[in-house]
Amino acid sequence: MSIDLSSCKKDFPIFERKVRGGNSLIYLDSGATSQKPNSVIEAESNFYRTVNAAVHRGAHLLAEEASEAYESAREKVAAFIGARSNEVIFSKSATESLNIIAYSFGNPDSRINIKAGDQIVVTEMEHHANLIPWQQLAKRTGAELRWLSVTADGRIDLTNLDQVITKKTKIVAITHQSNVLGSILPVETIVKASRAVGALVVLDACQSAPHFALDVKKLDIDFLAFSGHKTLGPTGIGVLWGKFDLLEKLEPSLFGGSMVDSVTMESATWAATPRKFEAGVPNMAQAVGLSAAIDYLNHIGMHNIAQHEQDLTSYLLKGIVGISGVKVIGPVDMKDRGGVVSFTVEGVHPHDVGQVLDQYGIAVRTGHHCAWPLMRKLNLVGTTRASLYLYNSKSDVDSLLESIEKVKSYFKVSK
Amino acid sequence: MSIDLSSCKKDFPIFERKVRGGNSLIYLDSGATSQKPNSVIEAESNFYRTVNAAVHRGAHLLAEEASEAYESAREKVAAFIGARSNEVIFSKSATESLNIIAYSFGNPDSRINIKAGDQIVVTEMEHHANLIPWQQLAKRTGAELRWLSVTADGRIDLTNLDQVITKKTKIVAITHQSNVLGSILPVETIVKASRAVGALVVLDACQSAPHFALDVKKLDIDFLAFSGHKTLGPTGIGVLWGKFDLLEKLEPSLFGGSMVDSVTMESATWAATPRKFEAGVPNMAQAVGLSAAIDYLNHIGMHNIAQHEQDLTSYLLKGIVGISGVKVIGPVDMKDRGGVVSFTVEGVHPHDVGQVLDQYGIAVRTGHHCAWPLMRKLNLVGTTRASLYLYNSKSDVDSLLESIEKVKSYFKVSK
Amino acid sequence: MELDSLYQEVILDHYRSPHHKGLSANKDIQVHHNNPSCGDEVTLNLSMKGGVVTDLTWDGVGCSISMASTSVMSDLLVGKGYKDAMNILDNFVELMQSKGQSVGDESILEDAVAFAGVSKFPARIKCALLGWMAFKDASSQVMQ
């Protein structure tokens, strides 16, 4: 391995515990949620221990300090994705972030909105979180949902790009990296096609923002969503980024305190962006925890993390393609792919594969990975998925490969 | 004081710090957010340290243990409010809980929904979180928003109850206790009037659930919302409770992973209640933290907490009415009122009152308290609000009373 | 090994060669149940006569536990009266919830006691119950 991140593991207290069979934990499920370093856990605890108060609401010192901590977290996130801080909205999850956009576009009072006859484009490899909100928006408004297909080798089919993205297309919502296949989408090409017809681009960065450096301006997109909990951060925090001018044109979708400009019994007007999208006492401790997570990532360096994962993934792919009866679902070369590797073992259901791996302390995810349409398309009942992060090592990969052999022998797979 | 909770304070680490002017913290802002005991902070940290994994999604041991912790939290919350656990939905906040109900009732696919001509009833003392979602629902559907008025002494005017709640009323959404006035609403009377016309009752329990024992069945309501962060719990977690049969009839409002039964590119069907209302990887650590908060509350006993707050409030009211130039906004007797005491100081703006109190280490909230229509009605620009909880003591109240005198002398209030 | 308590030979045998699999042409009712968190699916055809299960066939995709459990269940329930079947079902559900504390009543559950070990693996309990819940649904509809 060219990058040595082996000293990181000790920062993550969960690796001190033993799991099934008295084994050490080999955590290969970061695509579902990442583990948390001590600094993140402590940042959240320290918020409660030292400054806990409702932000933006009190005249007292704690409220001032809490507000300062919360707004600094916003600046930290903004810098992390190359945005301005008044373009960053804290939600509870990427799921909520994507729903916010969909609801806001569905509100006829928004100065940009979706109407009957408009088209919304997604891809066939979307996570349910970047599919169902758009299905629902289409249903509510009478818009049409269309999609780019997946090729047999797990890439986006671009051959009919200009039939799918047309002059009627208003929103193109795509994932940056598939959470099943590991393939990284050709964002540049899709953005170009979208720009050509004046469509806005929403990027689901759940599987990219945690793993490699990204810049919303360079990507030339309009909205972006990711989750704190997959980015070494706490659960219960997500990010929605949007271009300021666009956010200003959208109606909010969650209503309550702290997001208003003025309120009567009959009606209300909204505060400025980003405040208008953050109704209620926010998830302050979680925002502060996410800020600490970004500090941690920056300290190691996103480029180092990306390189480390590339090295490990390549090592994993090399090993796994050599095991007979095992099939990788997704690209087997390293071109435009990240550290998510799905596979099937002939004759053994993914759930059973996962169970045997668990017996050896290996945590993977099995099933449809919230991408059911993709599974149907690929004619699969599910896959077993190993997903890598900075705390994984070559030895984790070796254990996985050995244990896949054990799965085969346990279930007497003859091949 | 008849109940001695003085030993509790040491469980809350924030009281070890000093605030402005080198003073000890006198925290009288629990109506905005409560402080957290060590056990809650540690429950959240321990989740990350020992079982962190995406719930309901993995075949591995951590995922099993995380799911178990999360579902136990649901059972804990259910028992806390006298509900069944499959009726408890975790949201990010009371604000989100109330928005969920409003969106779900606004969806024409819901088997109970709001249509043009229907009426929705609120009160004039609602927090924005229990007002604006209904304004928006009325606007979207063509329903009519009506409200019960506030009397001069800070109570709900029931004289025209049957003119306001009519046969057209479908939803009556009221607060249990005003976050400004401290008055506890006559829920029983309002529920009776609602039942008589077949309207459903939504209770905003943000200011009640943390402070006294409640039981959704005895209250005979249909939906209830409260926030974890006001209940000694973490930020970023809220509760929505609804009767199972009603929840089953409602469409969900947040769409994504883990809430589906089946998904194609064109459409999706939903999982059973409560799962269908919890899209995405949930705020697991926060649910577990809330569970620890409820353990803490149960350990002290909700009846003791209520009694303690009653005693302190009565002591505070007795003291404050004796200060010339100071006016209590809300009931000055203890009948049906809780530990939220708003007041004004003649000639001094609430913000300036709060600033001087802060100088003496006293944290209060100032302003309109997210109840702007109530402020307008009472012809006020705002109030200063002291809100009490279990960790407060008689000496905190004494400090407040003394410091109000200092406010007066600092601003040379002659009276 | 702990795993062996989950994957009893009986289970693996039924998984490899399931019984009553393949939907019959005739049925009183057909139900489709699935397990959205893992994607397992079962379609079940049920015929009853005078409150007795006369035919029970199924098709489905899923893990060894869900498929084997449905197979074992079919063997067990064909020929049983509704009450009897419900008793067996209740026994099985109880076994699943026993957290490894019960070995199951072989006089009632027969081969299905092989699933006792599943109760130690909370994530797999819903796999073992998939077919049973489908039967419960189908039979109660027929009995209505």
Next chain:
Amino acid sequence: MELDSLYQEVILDHYRSPHHKGLSANKDIQVHHNNPSCGDEVTLNLSMKGGVVTDLTWDGVGCSISMASTSVMSDLLVGKGYKDAMNILDNFVELMQSKGQSVGDESILEDAVAFAGVSKFPARIKCALLGWMAFKDASSQVMQ
């Protein structure tokens, strides 16, 4: 006491007897600004001639800091040219953001240096800026 650095005598004087308060009948433009988190409101009438502020009156409700700041600002800006006014405004904003590190340039800010202490109280900065932001909005609209 720390508080005295916030509540300078000048500020309390202006709060008790605000200048230019009461809206004039004539104006080029009227703007209304508020501070939703605390409810403070300011309405501002502005008249300009040849790029010079000829009249500036206001009304509002709010705390001592927001009201006094608007009062001091009115004194300061009447008679000033647009560029000059913007320079003063920029100076004032900078002072507010100085976190207690600056005492302010009295040759530019005159009485407004009394607000230097506000910069140590983050929650009050928006109070001190309320009237100024209203002026910025109004004047830039007139100048367009």
